[in-house]
Every structure is written in structure tokens, then in C-alpha cells.
Amino acid sequence: MISYQIETKNLNVYYHKNHVLKNIDIKIPAKQLTAVIGPSGCGKTTLLKSFNRLLEIQEESKIEGQILVDGENILDRKGSEVPDIRKKMGLLSQKPYPLPMSIRDNVAYGLRIHSNKNKGEIEKTVEHCLKEVGLWNEVKGRLHDSASRLSVGQQQRLCLARAIAVQPEVVLCDEPTSALDPLAAQQIEKLLLRLKKEYTVILVTHTLRQAKRVADYIIFLYFGMVIEQGPADEFFNAPKNPETKAYLSGEIS
Amino acid sequence: MNKRIIEENIFKILMIASVCIVLGSLMVIFGLVIVNGISSLTIQMITQTPALAPPGSPPGGGILNAIVGSLLLALPATGLASLIGIGIALFLQADFLHPALSNAIRFMLDVLWGIPSIIYGIFCLMIMIYIGMSSSLIVGIIALTMLEIPIITRCMDESIKMVPIGLREGSYSLGSTKFETAIRVVRRQAFPGILAGILLGLGRGIGDAASILFTAGFSNRIPTSIFDSTAALPTMIYNLYSTPLGQSKAFAAAFLLLIIVLVVSVLSRLLTRRFKKHIIK
Numbered sequence: 001m002i003s004y005q006i007e008t009k010n011l012n013v014y015y016h017k018n019h020v021l022k023n024i025d026i027k028i029p030a031k032q033l034t035a036v037i038g039p040s041g042c043g044k045t046t047l048l049k050s051f052n053r054l055l056e057i058q059e060e061s062k063i064e065g066q067i068l069v070d071g072e073n074i075l076d077r078k079g080s081e082v083p084d085i086r087k088k089m090g091l092l093s094q095k096p097y098p099l100p101m102s103i104r105d106n107v108a109y110g111l112r113i114h115s116n117k118n119k120g121e122i123e124k125t126v127e128h129c130l131k132e133v134g135l136w137n138e139v140k141g142r143l144h145d146s147a148s149r150l151s152v153g154q155q156q157r158l159c160l161a162r163a164i165a166v167q168p169e170v171v172l173c174d175e176p177t178s179a180l181d182p183l184a185a186q187q188i189e190k191l192l193l194r195l196k197k198e199y200t201v202i203l204v205t206h207t208l209r210q211a212k213r214v215a216d217y218i219i220f221l222y223f224g225m226v227i228e229q230g231p232a233d234e235f236f237n238a239p240k241n242p243e244t245k246a247y248l249s250g251e252i253s
Numbered sequence: 254m255n256k257r258i259i260e261e262n263i264f265k266i267l268m269i270a271s272v273c274i275v276l277g278s279l280m281v282i283f284g285l286v287i288v289n290g291i292s293s294l295t296i297q298m299i300t301q302t303p304a305l306a307p308p309g310s311p312p313g314g315g316i317l318n319a320i321v322g323s324l325l326l327a328l329p330a331t332g333l334a335s336l337i338g339i340g341i342a343l344f345l346q347a348d349f350l351h352p353a354l355s356n357a358i359r360f361m362l363d364v365l366w367g368i369p370s371i372i373y374g375i376f377c378l379m380i381m382i383y384i385g386m387s388s389s390l391i392v393g394i395i396a397l398t399m400l401e402i403p404i405i406t407r408c409m410d411e412s413i414k415m416v417p418i419g420l421r422e423g424s425y426s427l428g429s430t431k432f433e434t435a436i437r438v439v440r441r442q443a444f445p446g447i448l449a450g451i452l453l454g455l456g457r458g459i460g461d462a463a464s465i466l467f468t469a470g471f472s473n474r475i476p477t478s479i480f481d482s483t484a485a486l487p488t489m490i491y492n493l494y495s496t497p498l499g500q501s502k503a504f505a506a507a508f509l510l511l512i513i514v515l516v517v518s519v520l521s522r523l524l525t526r527r528f529k530k531h532i533i534k
């Protein structure tokens with residue numbers, strides 16, 4: 001029996017007057033890697049951003065329906081409770097945006113906000129998180145250096161480290177490898193595979209091969225609608241929907 | 254020769270010419286001020302207040318009162334304008350208002366930026382007379398504050414606007430509130446721009462004569478209270494230049510003003526570099 005971490009019921013999202021997501025009913029299994037795939041502009045990022053309610057910082061977006069996280073509708077949460085929802089959902093964006101502070105402070109930032117750990121404990125957690133993402137050996141001598149001086153691949157891993165530092169339940173990844181070189185991308189993929197043991201990982205990707213490599217569960221979006229969802233091997237080996245077949249064979253993209 | 258290469262060369266020459274004109278006029282201004290003021294540029298100039306001189310000789314004493322006056326006017330005005338400016342800028346950025354309304358406010362600030370400073374001077378003069386005050390340090394500060402607010406606000410507004418949305422999203426996604434994001438992330442990223450705006454305001458304020466001409470008035474003494482009228486470097490230059498035989502002293506005062514502005518710019522450059530260390534590009 002699989003337990004589901006996130007479930008949406010009749011989710012509809014509008015930007016200005018565009019109906020971006022249409023009647024989305026999906027279930028995302030806990031502690032697995034779910035890939036959201038589909039062509040550009042089909043609403044993948046919008047779906048991700050509605051999970052951590054980042055959608056609403058953009059003007060003129062409207063969101064209807066239910067998003068149940070651990071059985072609770074997060075769309076019911078009001079203003080001051082929103083940061084708590086976001087804390088549960090780490091985010092890895094397409095282009096890494098380290099915070100304008102030192103490498104160490106990037107990871108310590110979330111810790112300082114959410115816990116009253118003392119200096120020593122913070123140092124320890126920082127070290128632990130940086131080790132988790134395989135960055136510790138590369139940066140241990142220059143923790144006080146600016147994060148902007150790291151390479152893009154290192155920045156992306158730093159963003160992952162700062163995300164897991166606040167102990168989220170879910171890690172949302174919005175095409176986290178598309179700005180990276182192949183080697184750095186591979187590192188991130190490996191990390192995601194390791195992270196899924198502890199976290200529910202949702203990976204938005206537009207490369208089918210990446211989804212094939214890493215995903216346990218697939219959600220296929222097309223023009224804002226869920227065409228098919230299911231376990232990865234079923235999805236790739238025995239797609240039910242003709243559009244899925246067309247997408248997998250490269251007829252539509 | 255190929256038409257495209259000619260085109261390229263023409264624009265190259267045009268650009269070099271513009272740079273030469275700008276740098277050249279700057280050199281001429283500096284040269285003129287130094288050459289004309291060098292004879293009066295003594296240590297007395299910055300250590301003494303104006304003194305009576307026998308008829309037929311140049312004005313005596315120094316311009317310490319104007320140097321002090323300029324700093325006493327421009328520094329508090331810049332401080333006040335920065336406080337008000339950061340408030341307006343954050344308000345504009347926080348999306349409390351309909352975008353059309355905030356853009357209207359931005360447009361008005363841009364218009365205010367372009368208004369000649371004498372208008373601010375006259376406006377404050379009218380209010381000053383209406384409430385029965387006389388020209389004084391405090392009214393001068395208010396006039397300069399009003400002059401600087403649009404400049405500082407728009408610079409802050411623009412530099413906050415330049416903070417990438419991804420950076421805010423990154424901070425929000427760690428569960429921080431709007432306030433934490435504004436203070437710990439956006440402020441850091443926008444700080445060099447904010448500082449540049451403040452210094453631009455200071456530069457404008459310290460060099461402006463028209464707005465303080467009536468509001469701060471003129472005095473040969475260093476002000477001892479905010480209700481005293483005071484001289485400032487620009488008004489001192491005007492005053493000296495219109496005094497017989499005072500021209501070279503006026504140039505010396507102008508030279509001091511240039512030095513002050515130069516020191517402020519260099520300091521700001523150094524400060525900005527320090528704060529730029531962690532900026533995300």
C-alpha cells in the first residue's frame with residue numbers, strides 16, 4: 001500500500017485570463033521520486049508553484065480546488081501560515097539562486113529563522129547538509145566566501161543543501177539540471193535519487209530520458225491537463241493513452 | 254570600403270568624440286576653478302569665518318561657516334530623505350497598490366526629480382512665511398529633503414526592483430516571511446543600489462543653491478541652533494562672487510565644494526565595493 005503525500009482535487013489555476021491548469025486530480029506518492037513531464041508551457045512549473053504557494057506572489061493568479069498535503073488542504077491556510085507550508089517544501093529552481101551571503105550563511109539562513117539552535121549546533125548542521133550534497137570537501141576551506149563565486153553546479157547543490165537544512169518533507173525541483181553542464185547535472189540526479197529515501201521528491205523535467213532514468217512515478221501534463229499518471233514502468237512500457245504514446249514516440253513535443 | 258565598416262567607424266568616432274567632450278569639459282571646469290581660486294586657497298579659508306575687510310581689499314577671513322552650514326544642511330536632509338524614501342520604495346514594491354497606481358506614483362516622482370530646485374525653495378519659503386518662521390537651518394533642511402526625496406526614492410525603487418524574483422522565491426521557499434525576506438535577502442542584494450541613490454541625493458543636496466537661497470538664508474556665523482540662518486557653500490560662492498574683489502575667493506570655495514563632492518563619491522565607491530561582495534548576479 002503506497003501512502004500519498006500530496007493529493008490535488010479539481011485544481012484549477014488561472015493567470016490573468018489564461019486557464020493554465022485544468023481540473024488537476026493527482027496523487028503524489030510519499031518518499032518516491034515523481035516526475036512531472038510534458039512539453040514546454042503545459043503548466044508543469046505552475047503546478048509545482050501551487051504546491052508551495054509561490055504562485056500567489058505573482059500578480060493576477062487565481063487558484064481553485066484543493067491541494068491536500070498530509071490530508072490537509074493547504075489552500076485554506078491564510079497569510080501568516082503560508083511560510084509554514086513553504087518550509088515543508090524545499091525548492092530547487094531552474095537557475096540556482098543562492099542568497100546574497102556567504103556559503104555558510106546560505107545554509108544557516110533557514111536554520112536561524114526556524115530554530116533557536118546555538119552557534120555550535122548550526123555549524124554542525126551546516127556541515128552535515130553540505131556533506132549530504134557532496135559540497136563539503138569543495139568548500140570547507142572557504143565557507144565565508146560569497147556563494148556567488150561558486151560554479152553554477154555548485155550553487156545548485158548549495159541550494160539543495162539550504163533546502164534540506166530546514167528539514168522539509170517534500171523537495172520540489174523545477175528542471176534543476178537544465179542550466180547545468182552534463183557532469184553537474186549527473187551529480188544532481190544522483191543526489192535526488194538518494195534524497196528520495198528521506199523526502200518526497202517532485203521533479204519537473206522536459207527531458208523524457210531524465211524521467212526514465214530517475215522517476216518512480218510519472219505525471220504527464222499536456223495543455224494544462226493530466227493525460228496520464230502512474231508508476232514509471234507502467235507509464236513507459238504500457239501507456240494507456242494515445243497522446244502519451246505519441247509523446248513517448250516523439251510525435252508531439 | 255564596405256558600407257558596414259564605414260558605419261562602424263562613424264559610430265566609433267562619434268562615441269569617442271562624446272567621451273572627449275564630457276571628459277574635456279570636466280577638465281576645463283576643474284582647471285578653471287583651480288587656476289582662479291589657487292591664490293585664495295589658504296588654510297584660513299577652511300579654519301575661519303568671514304571677517305570684515307577694509308574697503309578696497311578682498312573679503313577677509315575664511316568660509317568655515319559655509320562648509321559647516323553645507324554639511325549641517327545636506328547630511329540631515331539626506332538622512333531624512335533616505336528614511337522617507339525607503340518607506341515609499343518598500344511600499345511601492347510590496348504591491349499594496351494596484352500596479353497602475355504605483356506606476357503613476359513613480360511617474361510623479363520622476364517629474365518631481367526634474368523640477369528646478371528654485372521651485373522647492375519658493376514653496377518652502379511660502380510655507381515658512383505662512384507659519385511665521387524666518388530663514389533658518391531647519392527650513393533649509395526641509396527644502397533640501399523635499400528636493401532629494403524623488404531622487405533617493407526612485408533609485409531605491411529601481412534597485413529593489415532589480416532583485417531577481419528567483420531570489421525572493423528561494424527565500425520564501427525556505428519558509429521565511431515577507432519581512433524576513435525583505436530585511437535579510439532583498440535588502441542585502443539591493444543595498445549597493447540603495448547606497449548609490451542616497452549618495453546621489455547627497456551630491457545633489459550639497460551642491461544646490463536655489464532651494465536654500467531663501468530658506469536657509471545667509472549668515473557669516475556658524476549656526477548654533479536649528480533656527481539660525483546659515484550660509485552654505487553654494488550660497489557662499491554666489492555671495493563672494495558678487496562682492497567686489499571676491500571672485501578668486503569664490504573660486505576657492507567652489508574648489509572646496511568640488512573636493513567635498515569628490516570625497517563623497519570616492520567614499521561611496523569604496524563602500525559600495527565592500528557591500529557588493531555577496532551580490533548575486
